[in-house]
Structures are given as structure tokens and as C-alpha cells.
Amino acid sequence: MCTRVFWNTNKTALLVGRSMDWPTSTEPKLYVFPRGIARDGGLVGTQRFIAENTVRWTSKYGSIVTGAYDLGSFDGFNERGLAMHLLYLTAADYGPRDPNLPALHSGVWGQALLDNAATVEEALALHAGYHLVKAQARGREASLHLALEDASGDSAIIEYIDGKPVIHHGREFRVMTNDPTYDEQLALVRQLDLASATRETPLPGNVNPVDRFQRATFFLYHLRETESLRQAVARVLGIIRNCSVPFDAPYKEAGSVYNTEYRTVCDLTHRRYYFELADSPNVIWADLDSFDLSPGAPAMVLDPDDINLAGNVSAAFTACQAPF
Numbered sequence: 001m002c003t004r005v006f007w008n009t010n011k012t013a014l015l016v017g018r019s020m021d022w023p024t025s026t027e028p029k030l031y032v033f034p035r036g037i038a039r040d041g042g043l044v045g046t047q048r049f050i051a052e053n054t055v056r057w058t059s060k061y062g063s064i065v066t067g068a069y070d071l072g073s074f075d076g077f078n079e080r081g082l083a084m085h086l087l088y089l090t091a092a093d094y095g096p097r098d099p100n101l102p103a104l105h106s107g108v109w110g111q112a113l114l115d116n117a118a119t120v121e122e123a124l125a126l127h128a129g130y131h132l133v134k135a136q137a138r139g140r141e142a143s144l145h146l147a148l149e150d151a152s153g154d155s156a157i158i159e160y161i162d163g164k165p166v167i168h169h170g171r172e173f174r175v176m177t178n179d180p181t182y183d184e185q186l187a188l189v190r191q192l193d194l195a196s197a198t199r200e201t202p203l204p205g206n207v208n209p210v211d212r213f214q215r216a217t218f219f220l221y222h223l224r225e226t227e228s229l230r231q232a233v234a235r236v237l238g239i240i241r242n243c244s245v246p247f248d249a250p251y252k253e254a255g256s257v258y259n260t261e262y263r264t265v266c267d268l269t270h271r272r273y274y275f276e277l278a279d280s281p282n283v284i285w286a287d288l289d290s291f292d293l294s295p296g297a298p299a300m301v302l303d304p305d306d307i308n309l310a311g312n313v314s315a316a317f318t319a320c321q322a323p324f
Contacts, residue, residue, distance in 0.1 A: 001021040001022075001087070001088050001178045001209060001245070001251075001258050002018060002019055002020055002021050002085075002087040002088060002177065003018065003019045003021075003087075003175075003176070003177050003212045003213075003216055003240060003244070004016065004017070004018040004087060004147045004175065004176040004177075005175055005216050005220055005236060005239050005240060005243075006147075006155055006175075007174070007220065007232070007235070007236055008149070008153035008155065008171055008174065009153075009223075009225070010223070010225050010226065010232055011225065011227075012225070012226060012227055012228070012229055012232045012269075013229055013232050013233075013267050013268070013269040013270060014081075014149070014151060014153055014267070014269050015232060015233060015236045015265055015266070015267055015268070015269075016083055016147075016149050016236075016266045016268065017236040017237060017239065017263065017264065017265045017266075018075055018085045018087075018240065018264055019240050019243060019245075019260045019263045020066075020074065020260065020261045020262050020263075020264075021244070021245045021258045021259065021260045021261065022258060022259075022261055023256070023257060023258050023259075024138070025261060026068040026069060026261060027068070027069050028066050028067065028068065028261065028262055028304060028305075029067050029070070029301055029302065029303050029304070030064065030065070030066055030067075030273070030275060030286065030301065031066075031067050031299060031300065031301050031320075031322070031323075032062070032063070032064050032286070032293075032299065032301075032317060033059060033062060033063050033064075033115075033299050033322055034059075034062050034291075034292065034293045034294060034295060034296070034297040034298070034299065035059055035060060035061060035062050035293055035294065035295045036058060036059060036295025036296060037058065037059045037115070037299070037322050038056070038057075038058050039056070039057055039058070039108070039111070039112070039115065039324070040054055040055075040056050041054050041055035041056070041057075041102070041104025041105060041108055041112060041130075042054030042055075042103065042104065042105065043324070044071055044072075044105060044107060044135055044136075044137065045070065045323070049133070049135060050103050050105060050133055053099060053101075053102050054102060054103055055102040055103065055104040055112060055130055056102075057112065059115035059116070060115060060116050061078040061079050061080055061114065061115060061116070061117075061118065061293075062078060062079045062293030063076055063077065063078040063079065063111070063114040063115065063288075064076050064077065064273045064286060064288045064291075065077075065110075065114070066262070066264060067323065067324065068107070068137075069137050069138060070323040071107050071137050071323075071324055072105075072107025072108045072110075072111065072135070072142075072324050073108070073110055073111045073114075073324070074086045074110065075110075075264050075266075076110070076114065076266070076273065077114065077266045077268060077271070077273070077288075078114040078115070078117075079271065079288060079293055080118035080119070080151070081118075081150055081151025081268040081269070081271065082113070082117055082118055082119060082120065082122075082123060082148065082149070082150045082151075083114075083150070083266045083268055084110035084111075084113055084114055084123075084148055085110070085146070085147045086106075086107075086109065086110050086142075086144045086145075086146055087144065087145060087146075087147065087176060087177070087178060088143060088144060089143060089144060089145040089159060089178055089179060089181075090143060090178070090179045091159075091161060091179055091180065091181055092134070092144055092145055092159065092160050092161075093160055093161060093162055093163050094106070094131075094133065094134055094160045094163065095160065095163025095164065096163065097131060097133065101129065101130060101131035102129070102131065103130070103131045103132070103133050104130055104131075104132065104133070105133050105135035105142070106132055106133065106134050106135050106142040106143075106144045107135040107137065107142050108324060109130075109132060109144065109146060111324070112126070112130070113127065113148070118150070119150045119152065119154065120148045120149065120150045120154040120155065120156050120169070121154070123148050123156070124148075124158075124167065124169065127158065127165075132160065145157065145159040145176070145182075146158045146159075147176045149266075150268065151268045153171050154170075155169075155170065155171055155172075155173045155174060156169040156170075156173065157169075157173050157176055157182050159181060161181055166182070166183070168182055168186075174217075174220060175189075175213055175216045175217045175220060176213075177209040177210075177212045177213040177216070177243075178209035179209055180209075180210070185209075185210065188210060188213070188214065189213060189214050189217050192214055192217065192218060194217075194218060194221045194222075197222070201218075203215060203218055207245045207246075207249050207251065207258075208251075212243045215242060216239055216240075216242075216243045219238075219239045219242060220239060223235055223239075229267075233265055233267070233274060236265050237263065237265060237274075237276070237283070240263045240265075244263065244278070245257075245258055245259055245260045246259070246260075247259050259278065261277070261278055262275060262276060262277050262278060262304070263275075263276045263278070264276070270287075271287065271288040271289050272285055272286070272287050272288070273285060273286050273287075273288065275304055277304055277305065280304075280307065280309075282307075282309060282310035282311075283310075283311075284304060284310060284311065284312075284313045285311070285312055286302070286312070286314045286317070287312070287314050290314045291314070298319035299319070299320050299321065299322040300317035300318065300319060300320065301317060301319075301320040302317045302318070
């Protein structure tokens with residue numbers, strides 16, 4: 001299900017954190033993609049998912065992302081400091097296929113924007129020329145909404161409701177979880193008393209999306225600026241951990257679980273990517289600027305499911321073929 005928080009008021013670094021909550025492992029891997037990769041928005045892995053008039057492109061910018069099932073990227077940022085995060089939204093409805101627009105499936109929605117846009121404004125302009133098709137993987141639909149941020153502090157949320165895109169664009173849109181729709185989430189969070197809060201202020205504490213949205217908003221509002229990058233990252237991780245779903249916590253139906261599988265922090269100022277598996281004692285990170293992103297350079301991959309990984313793991317990536 002997931003939570004996303006963007007701290008864009010701290011001068012030390014623009015940081016965005018997210019959790020990935022899912023009932024089973026998404027088999028996450030970290031990828032670094034150079035410029036010049038040719039992609040087809042109609043392919044899910046090697047299988048043709050959209051038959052005609054698909055979005056095809058060659059990546060203009062290099063990026064570092066977390067992939068899911070080797071079928072698409074759900075989190076990450078590019079060399080220009082544009083970041084994206086795909087989160088689940090049951091209400092997502094992309095509408096009937098418009099044959100006049102080139103289509104791409106929802107699993108590569110974020111990657112298409114990272115490959116071709118440097119800012120939120122550019123990403124929104126590109127997005128207007130696409131038609132999204134809901135992909136499927138492992139028996140589940142990729143019913144998604146998208147958060148974007150860039151190195152200027154700009155932010156946008158894109159949802160498809162009743163077949164139409166609903167876009168919230170502005171620096172103030174800093175928190176996202178899941179259902180209900182973003183308009184409804186904003187209306188609910190306005191009921192919080194943020195300015196005069198103390199430890200006695202009642203705060204929703206369960207793991208449903210509304211409670212996580214309000215809790216993330218509450219703690220983000222009270223973050224204090226710090227000149228220490230280490231402390232800044234710790235503050236964002238602290239909020240994301242607070243909004244994470246503990247192992248075996250009950251979810252929608254009795255007996256159902258959507259544990260937090262991993263957490264990330266994108267440093268859009270220094271182009272550093274932090275990653276934390278929920279069942280690992282270590283936080284790892286990689287510096288995008290340390291990789292060769294020139295056209296023709298190999299894609300690089302790291303499987304984070306290794307108890308021995310800790311700290312800067314940039315040198316631990318190995319060459320691979322880009323899986324999507």
C-alpha cells in the first residue's frame with residue numbers, strides 16, 4: 001500500500017522517503033540505468049501486453065530505481081533530480097483505451113518520465129501525451145497513482161479517477177498514501193490541529209491509509225531544519241518507519257497482511273539513494289554520480305537481500321541487461 005513523504009523545506013537537502021507495503025515480496029532490486037536505453041511501453045518483461053500504438057523511447061537521462069519483479073520500476077530518481085514513486089490506489093481508473101494516444105502500461109509509467117524529463121513541469125507535459133493501461137503481474141493489477149518531485153522542491157500527484165487524470169501540482173503536496181482519493185485525504189487531514197499540537201494531541205495510530213496519511217502529515221509539519229545531512233536523512237526515515245506496517249499487522253480483511261517490505265530515501269540535492277529492507281539491520285545507499293551514465297554504458301544491478309550489505313554499496317553493483 002505504501003506511504004510517501006517529501007521534505008522540501010530543509011536547506012541541507014531535498015529528501016523524499018517512501019515505504020513499500022505489499023502482501024508478498026516484490027523481489028526488489030536496485031538498478032542504475034544509463035542514458036540511451038531503448039524502451040517499449042507495451043512490454044511487460046518480454047511479453048507483448050499492448051498490441052498497437054505504444055510509447056517507444058530512448059532514455060535521455062540516467063536513473064537509479066527500485067524494480068519490482070523485474071517488470072518495472074516503482075521508485076527512484078534521475079540524474080537531474082526528478083523523482084517518482086508509484087503507490088497503490090484501489091480507486092485508480094485509467095478509462096477505456098484512447099487509440100489516438102500512444103499507450104504504456106502502468107508498471108513503466110514512472111520510468112518513462114524519469115527517462116525523458118528533468119523537472120515536474122516537464123514530466124506533467126510528457127504525461128499528457130500518454131494513455132495508461134493497467135498492467136498485471138503475479139495475479140494482481142498494477143492499480144497505481146504517481147508522486148513526482150524535483151530538485152527545485154516542486155511536487156505533483158497524478159491520479160486517474162473515473163477515467164480522467166486528476167493532478168495536484170505544487171510544493172504543498174508533500175504526503176501521499178493510498179485510498180481514498182487525494183481530494184478526500186486532503187479534506188480529512190485539514191481536521192488535524194497541527195499548529196498547537198503536543199504529545200497529548202490525539203493522533204490516528206492504525207495502519208490504514210487515512211491514519212498513515214494523517215500521521216505522516218503531523219510529523220512532517222513538526223520537522224526542524226538541520227545542517228547535518230545524516231540527521232536530515234534520519235528524520236525522514238523516522239517518519240517513514242513510524243508510518244510503516246509492522247509484520248503480521250491485520251489489514252483490510254481479518255487475516256490479511258500488507259507488511260512494509262522496504263523503505264527508501266531519495267536525496268535530490270546530492271543524488272544519493274538510500275534503501276532499507278524491513279528485515280535487514282542495515283541501511284545501504286548508492287551515489288548516482290559515481291556511475292557511468294553515458295550511452296552504451298552497461299545497466300547495473302544490486303540485489304539488496306544480503307545481510308552483509310551496509311553503508312555505501314555503489315561499488316557492489318554489477319553489470320546486467322536492462323530488464324524493462
